[in-house]
Amino acid sequence: MGKTPTWAVDAQIDGETTAKELTAIIEKAIRNGDLTKGTRLPTQRTLADQLNINVGTIARAYRQLKDSGLINARRRHGSFINDIKSVDGQSSDGNRAVNLRTFTATPDIFIQLFQGALADLGKDVGKLREISGYRTHEMLGDERAVIADWLGNGDVSIDPASLLFAENGTNAISTALIAFCKPGDTIVAESLTLPGLIVAARVFGLNLVGAPMDEHGVVPDALDAICATHKPKLLLCMPVAQNPTCVAMPEARRRAVVNVLKRHEVLLVEDDLYFDLVPKAERVPRMATFYPDRTVVIGSPSKTLAQILRSGYVIAPDGLRQFMADSLTAQSLFPPALTTHLWSRMIESGAAAEQIAYLRTQLALRADSLKHHLPKSITSGVVPFGWIPLPPTASATEFGMRALLAGVAMRNSDEFAVPGTPSAPGLRVNLMGSPAFDDYERGLKIITDIVGTTGYMADIQP
Ligand SMILES: Cc1ncc(COP(=O)(O)O)c(C=O)c1O
16 A cells, blocks of 8 residues: 555545455555554444445445454444454565554664664673662662753753652553552543553543643643542643644643642643653743642653663652552562663763754654645644644544555544543644655655545644
8 A cells, every 4th residue: 555656546446446355455454554453443334435435335345354353343332453463474565554653663873872772781791780680779879860860951950869760651650540549530631642541541440531722731721620520639741742732831831730730639640751852942841840749750761762762760759759669569569670771871872862863853854844745734843743633523533544545554533532521633643653754755645635635624723
């Protein structure tokens, strides 16, 4: 699909398309990993309308996919992709969708920098021996000092003792949920939030409520009403750049949100994941600055360096630290010494700064290109994502599916939507999903073509 121009693919799917051909197209997307386990397919009627195909053809294709075990149909819930492993040879035919969905390949520059860090560690037998056994936080004193300094970013002083290490950012978030909530409690997040948080709330038996957002992030009055009604334990929000909408919270909004939390005595989990991509002149104080005793800051270098270094961190004030430490202990007893050490080594050698500088240049270039192709898209300039708002009546899943059939994989707002909370439809483009700039632009062209033909663009508000 990747190599096929948009309209060649669309031309193949018309009133003449047989169920067998449609089955083959969807099967290929599943085997390639472009349609992943659990993804819900559009209803037969919807897909028939979208693709201009007889609904009977769609029904036969879905049945064939079900018979071959590729999808399962749950009554009243829809059809979902099953868990199938990519078969060798089928995913490497050079015909995959352009990946604007998730991080799968790491830029070469990181590989070189990481190679250097590994080689240095390989020569440092004393250090290798030291970190090869179980390490407590106290035993990771050097790493704590270096990373606390990095997280201070030259702006604030962070006490190394307030810093704890988790396995990754997702784990740092779960750690806070385990530390401060019990089943039946309510938590609040932005109405579009991290898919991992949505799953965590379900697994932990928490009631997740979505807070409305505007162009500055969480709306304080709406949060106030939620706090009054639901008495939540905590709010998790992403002020640096909201994932997926890319909204950055200005200082006034950060203060206003914190004031609501103070009034209702609600804890804050501040997701800080992209802080180091923000240039110095544009930095805004962390929300923790305005609510120091009741905020836990979490993050990880998984997006700014690479997924292999998903060394999560937690900055917790005195009164909350032991709860977080106990929660971490309950999950893994000891902090992850190797990734934490490699991260600190890359900070000390200047490799982390070099990688950030590279990413900033790439992100600026790719954000410009996104704006050029889709002028009403939203980019923050600092996160590796862009957001394409769709009109309120559009179905994000259907648009995502249509784009996939035309050769580009993206995430759509239905994947981030807090169940039961209204949210605006949109598409999230991963600016770094395809390390090659040409592939990235090819993906954008496909989206632009589809947006043009659906007429969505005229409706999308800036
Ligand atoms: C804002 C934000 N927070 C947390 C996470 C989870 O990070 P990690 O990959 O380290 O688990 C992500 C990952 O997409 C993210 O974008």
